[in-house]
Amino acid sequence: MEYEAVIGLEVHAQLKTKSKIFCGCSTAFGADPNHHTCPVCLGMPGVLPVLNREVVNYTIRTGLALNCTINSVSRFARKNYFYPDLPKGYQISQYELPLCEHGHLIIDVNGTERRIGITRIHMEEDAGKNIHGEKGDPSSYVDLNRTGVPLMEIVSEPDIRTPEEAAAYMRKLRSIVRYLDVCDGNMEEGSLRCDANISLRPVGATELGVKAELKNMNSFRNVQKALEYEVKRQTRLLEEGGSVIQETRLWDTDRGMTLSMRGKEEAHDYRYFPDPDLVPLQVDHAWIEEVKGTLPELPDAKRERFVTEYDLPRYDAEVLTASRELAAYFEECNKRAQSPKVVSNWIMGDLLRECKGDEQEILSCPVRPEMLAEMIGMIGKGTISGKIAKTVFAEMMRSGKSPGVIVKEKNLVQITDEGEIVKIVEEVIAANPAQVDQFRAGKEKVLGFFVGQVMKASRGKANPAAVNKLLKERL
Ligand SMILES: [Zn+2]
Numbered sequence: 366m367e368y369e370a371v372i373g374l375e376v377h378a379q380l381k382t383k384s385k386i387f388c389g390c391s392t393a394f395g396a397d398p399n400h401h402t403c404p405v406c407l408g409m410p411g412v413l414p415v416l417n418r419e420v421v422n423y424t425i426r427t428g429l430a431l432n433c434t435i436n437s438v439s440r441f442a443r444k445n446y447f448y449p450d451l452p453k454g455y456q457i458s459q460y461e462l463p464l465c466e467h468g469h470l471i472i473d474v475n476g477t478e479r480r481i482g483i484t485r486i487h488m489e490e491d492a493g494k495n496i497h498g499e500k501g502d503p504s505s506y507v508d509l510n511r512t513g514v515p516l517m518e519i520v521s522e523p524d525i526r527t528p529e530e531a532a533a534y535m536r537k538l539r540s541i542v543r544y545l546d547v548c549d550g551n552m553e554e555g556s557l558r559c560d561a562n563i564s565l566r567p568v569g570a571t572e573l574g575v576k577a578e579l580k581n582m583n584s585f586r587n588v589q590k591a592l593e594y595e596v597k598r599q600t601r602l603l604e605e606g607g608s609v610i611q612e613t614r615l616w617d618t619d620r621g622m623t624l625s626m627r628g629k630e631e632a633h634d635y636r637y638f639p640d641p642d643l644v645p646l647q648v649d650h651a652w653i654e655e656v657k658g659t660l661p662e663l664p665d666a667k668r669e670r671f672v673t674e675y676d677l678p679r680y681d682a683e684v685l686t687a688s689r690e691l692a693a694y695f696e697e698c699n700k701r702a703q704s705p706k707v708v709s710n711w712i713m714g715d716l717l718r719e720c721k722g723d724e725q726e727i728l729s730c731p732v733r734p735e736m737l738a739e740m741i742g743m744i745g746k747g748t749i750s751g752k753i754a755k756t757v758f759a760e761m762m763r764s765g766k767s768p769g770v771i772v773k774e775k776n777l778v779q780i781t782d783e784g785e786i787v788k789i790v791e792e793v794i795a796a797n798p799a800q801v802d803q804f805r806a807g808k809e810k811v812l813g814f815f816v817g818q819v820m821k822a823s824r825g826k827a828n829p830a831a832v833n834k835l836l837k838e839r840l
């Protein structure tokens with residue numbers, strides 16, 4: 366029997382606000398333990414939470430970007446559980462009335478677009494962090510700096526069918542929250558965390574199979590690998606006549622497998638109820654419009670504009686708009702070079718290879734857009750060849766010098782003067798009589814050998830078109 370996977374993702378995104386969700390404490394990373402705390406986030410009795418308006422703004426921004434309805438009334442709830450890093454004994458979250466609902470996101474996998482529903486986006490506070498056995502110390506400690514740091518939970522519909530689509534969904538979501546500047550999207554540091562629900566069902570069936578919940582996936586690659594593992598594991602179970610049990614499983618990066626963490630019978634009963642300390646949140650039309658006015662151009666819109674305005678292939682436009690930084694780099698460079706496809710080729714090739722596609726590396730890349738534009742201009746004018754440009758690019762990357770300076774210092778100006786090239790051509794012909802005979806006997810492929818020799822003798826500086834022309838004339 367053929368099975369298909371039914372996957373839904375729950376993504377926690379840490380919001381980039383300066384202060385926590387219910388108090389004025391700083392959200393800055395890296396302070397000494399328990400330095401960014403106050404009676405509210407320490408969970409002292411008798412204190413009252415006050416909602417940070419910026420958290421609501423950020424969540425509305427995200428909701429609008431993901432085509433959600435923004436509910437005019439939403440409510441905070443207490444999610445009760447006991448854990449040492451949760452001093453109040455409950456987490457303030459949203460439950461039956463979240464801020465955003467019924468949205469969607471478009472993903473593109475191998476040229477096929479798919480629409481993935483967004484069930485809801487709600488706001489909640491983060492918990493603290495337990496520290497065990499550091500540096501051989503047998504004691505355990507609790508650091509509450511992170512307690513009350515604002516999170517957004519983005520829950521998708523079970524519309525995802527393959528691990529590859531799940532990874533594409535995560536990438537798109539990360540791109541959008543980064544465009545919106547509401548979350549830094551750093552999965553390794555935990556600012557974007559992902560849990561997945563996955564079940565299998567026979568192809569064509571409509572009811573859902575028993576699902577497993579996967580946790581602990583801290584990169585796109587791990588999301589994809591963990592889901593691939595689960596598809597295989599569940600398929601094998603069903604094919605052998607067994608059944609999948611509902612449980613929570615952890616992804617073990619080192620062993621490349623998922624492991625059972627707890628079963629359904631141990632599942633938490635959170636006993637949600639409305640938080641009596643927080644009044645229902647009312648968001649009127651004017652507030653939503655105000656936030657709408659601050660939305661930037663988002664990846665999908667930018668990609669479409671790149672295709673129409675710059676006449677770029679869809680694939681190029683998709684790559685270039687994956688991050689705001691890269692899109693800005695392209696536009697800045699092209700403003701000067703006025704040659705979109707050439708600029709795109711250099712960015713997608715040499716630049717992205719050097720920067721590994723990382724946004725921070727693009728921002729701090731020694732080759733600034735104006736330098737790349739200048740170099741492209743030099744190729745256009747015939748000052749340097751496309752081949753020499755590769756050397757110039759590598760040197761710009763290494764030294765941060767402008768292409769003009771590099772070309773002058775290293776004497777890389779292309780030789781276009783035919784007289785100078787003729788001299789080299791004649792020398793090469795004279796030095797290789799055997800190949801000359803082969804060529805004259807009709808073996809035209811030998812021409813490539815001669816071009817290579819001339820280019821080598823000129824240290825790559827001879828104009829290739831002129832070399833070809835002059836060789837043919839003299840052979
Ligand atoms: Zn505080």
